[in-house]
Amino acid sequence: MDIALKTARIALVGNPNSGKTALFNALTGAHQKVANYAGVTVERKEGVVRAAAGRSMSVLDLPGTYSLRARSPDEEVTRDAVLGRLAGETPPDVVVCVADATNLRLVLRLILELKAVGRPMVLALNMYDIAQRQGLRIDLDGLRAELGVPIVTTVATRRRGVDDLIAAIETQAEMAALSDSRWRSPDAAELRAAAREAERIMKAHVRPPERPDTLTGKIDAVLLHPVAGLAILLALLFVMFQAVFSWAAPLMDGIEGGIGWLGGLVAAVLPDGLLQSLIVDGIISGVGSVLVFLPQILILFLFIIALEDFGYMARAAFLMDKIMGGAGLHGRAFIPLLSSFACAIPGVMAARVIDSKRDRLTTILVAPLMTCSARIPVYTLIIAAFIPNETVWGFANLQGLVMFGLYAAGIVSALLVSLVIRKVFWRGAVEPFMMELPTYKVPDLKSVAFNLWLRAKIFLNRAGRIILPAVTILWVLATFPYPPENATLPAIDYSFAGMIGRALEPIFAPIGFNWQMVIALIPGMAAREVAVAALGTTYAIADAENATGLLASTLAAQWSLATALSFLAWYIFAPQCVATLGVVRRETNSLKWTWIMIGYMFGLAYLASFVTYHVARALGGG
Amino acid sequence: MTDIIKLSQARRGDRGVIVEVGGHTHHQANGVELERRLLELGFVEGARVELLHEGLFGRDPIAIRVDDMRVALRRHEAASLTMKRDLA
Numbered sequence: 202m203d204i205a206l207k208t209a210r211i212a213l214v215g216n217p218n219s220g221k222t223a224l225f226n227a228l229t230g231a232h233q234k235v236a237n238y239a240g241v242t243v244e245r246k247e248g249v250v251r252a253a254a255g256r257s258m259s260v261l262d263l264p265g266t267y268s269l270r271a272r273s274p275d276e277e278v279t280r281d282a283v284l285g286r287l288a289g290e291t292p293p294d295v296v297v298c299v300a301d302a303t304n305l306r307l308v309l310r311l312i313l314e315l316k317a318v319g320r321p322m323v324l325a326l327n328m329y330d331i332a333q334r335q336g337l338r339i340d341l342d343g344l345r346a347e348l349g350v351p352i353v354t355t356v357a358t359r360r361r362g363v364d365d366l367i368a369a370i371e372t373q374a375e376m377a378a379l380s381d382s383r384w385r386s387p388d389a390a391e392l393r394a395a396a397r398e399a400e401r402i403m404k405a406h407v408r409p410p411e412r413p414d415t416l417t418g419k420i421d422a423v424l425l426h427p428v429a430g431l432a433i434l435l436a437l438l439f440v441m442f443q444a445v446f447s448w449a450a451p452l453m454d455g456i457e458g459g460i461g462w463l464g465g466l467v468a469a470v471l472p473d474g475l476l477q478s479l480i481v482d483g484i485i486s487g488v489g490s491v492l493v494f495l496p497q498i499l500i501l502f503l504f505i506i507a508l509e510d511f512g513y514m515a516r517a518a519f520l521m522d523k524i525m526g527g528a529g530l531h532g533r534a535f536i537p538l539l540s541s542f543a544c545a546i547p548g549v550m551a552a553r554v555i556d557s558k559r560d561r562l563t564t565i566l567v568a569p570l571m572t573c574s575a576r577i578p579v580y581t582l583i584i585a586a587f588i589p590n591e592t593v594w595g596f597a598n599l600q601g602l603v604m605f606g607l608y609a610a611g612i613v614s615a616l617l618v619s620l621v622i623r624k625v626f627w628r629g630a631v632e633p634f635m636m637e638l639p640t641y642k643v644p645d646l647k648s649v650a651f652n653l654w655l656r657a658k659i660f661l662n663r664a665g666r667i668i669l670p671a672v673t674i675l676w677v678l679a680t681f682p683y684p685p686e687n688a689t690l691p692a693i694d695y696s697f698a699g700m701i702g703r704a705l706e707p708i709f710a711p712i713g714f715n716w717q718m719v720i721a722l723i724p725g726m727a728a729r730e731v732a733v734a735a736l737g738t739t740y741a742i743a744d745a746e747n748a749t750g751l752l753a754s755t756l757a758a759q760w761s762l763a764t765a766l767s768f769l770a771w772y773i774f775a776p777q778c779v780a781t782l783g784v785v786r787r788e789t790n791s792l793k794w795t796w797i798m799i800g801y802m803f804g805l806a807y808l809a810s811f812v813t814y815h816v817a818r819a820l821g822g823g
Numbered sequence: 824m825t826d827i828i829k830l831s832q833a834r835r836g837d838r839g840v841i842v843e844v845g846g847h848t849h850h851q852a853n854g855v856e857l858e859r860r861l862l863e864l865g866f867v868e869g870a871r872v873e874l875l876h877e878g879l880f881g882r883d884p885i886a887i888r889v890d891d892m893r894v895a896l897r898r899h900e901a902a903s904l905t906m907k908r909d910l911a
Binding site for chain 1: 844845855856857858859860861862863864865867868869875876877878879880881883884886890891892893894895896897899900
């Protein structure tokens, strides 16, 4: 009876695109924890399922794979977890193989491999509603007998079949015996034999669909069209960035108003003095100036998540492969690089899908050049302050256009840098590019919303854990020591922050930065958007006697256009994110490559700012 | 008359059956690995294939229907696959 009382451990295994993560979400709901496996940097997603009679099971969502014969770090984790060889992990009591019911051929071969491992197993035939709609007939009893494995049909996005699945897992956990693993890495001949066996099982128990999916073919005829497909991809990216600006504006105004109202309220309640200054000028204005960008970040993620769920990302990789290949990148690098538009950290980690070490390293080195969402606060602030909000060419918003240009600058420089990396550091065999193009699916609203919520949580967590202490420290640096009695300059000139800023100012003077900007760059190393909070704090304090206007209008009055453009150029390149550098160090497992990245990015940043500043001054922007 | 070609030589709309996977690629250092990866993605002898789409530059990469799924790969890798083209 002991076995029934202890928490059963479940591992989810399946092909990519089988809806495995959707099933994981359906099983565990909000009860999930995302971390890393000990020693490696593969994302470890674990959750808890409440089963009948109050018992709970822990579920591990393993990276998708076609085979236990691992080729990438992700797939190694899947293999080792299933085999019970993963250091620090208890072997799973039950392996749940998640299969796309409409695409069984490859997963049947995987099931044959999993069976050789000898652990109790359940097969979840997911997306069963689509199979039924297509008139695909699966002889469940026959398949069950043939495979010797319990089978449950599920529709993860509708939570259908989830209770049956939990019951089947519980039965297997209690009843099924563990046998010795007979698994070993299959060679080509064994793979052929297994494929033939899978084919025989398919023929015997699965009748081809009466109404096969023709929609995917029709959509692909447009989206993968050599010319129209690329045009659509570009248009999509353009719409995405315009949307980030225009859709978010009302929400951002609302948040900004709320923060102003809160600051005013606190200022009215608290007596004048240090505490009021810390809370209003330090914390509320600092955190508020970052919080305001939540709508933009969520809109960007909304596009990325929806396109991924729709099945478009693999198409984008297909369309971009040749262009990226020309720059020495792998087509698969498109997804890590696109994720880097949100944040370089998931981008660098997503580079694990690239099997080749060299291609992976190149992708990691250029991923931080992609315009991550932490740059958005900096870009929008400067754009709002210096670029007029007007329509050009009759349709495009000038501010949106400048933003588009900044993104383009990031992309072009990433391609050029990877070309240089390939020429300087290596030349060798081109790695294979092959990937499944999944069937298109209408993204499920609930799961998109759930993933968006996860993103918002991560962003707010960051805001709390990194930005709050950073702005507090900055407030201290900007407040103490007090100015002398007969001070003629703003108080901040006499503070620690002023001293540090002035000490470093000569280094940055040639690129047009004043000392306030230099101060902002220092906490800005914690995370890019902290620079905005820092500017907010320094200028709010320096301007204490003025009514607290918008930071943007303060900057517009204080900086020249050349300085503003130079600051933008700096932010395209500078590796202003300690967290990213930490992840790069871990992922490359090399200090040398981390330093190479830091060096080339700061070098490019200084060079670009220098050129931008002097060109802008020469053209009259000084 | 047979019409045996490398999949890398196929053009949009060509259909047929895979007759050899790997084959003469073993002189490549990673030929054995490539063969296994192709097999795992469903490219086995006897699989029905159809070239669905070609990229803009150099008609590369290509999208192939393999039995009932779709796979994207470069012509460079497709050279390891031999197909018997259906006669129109």
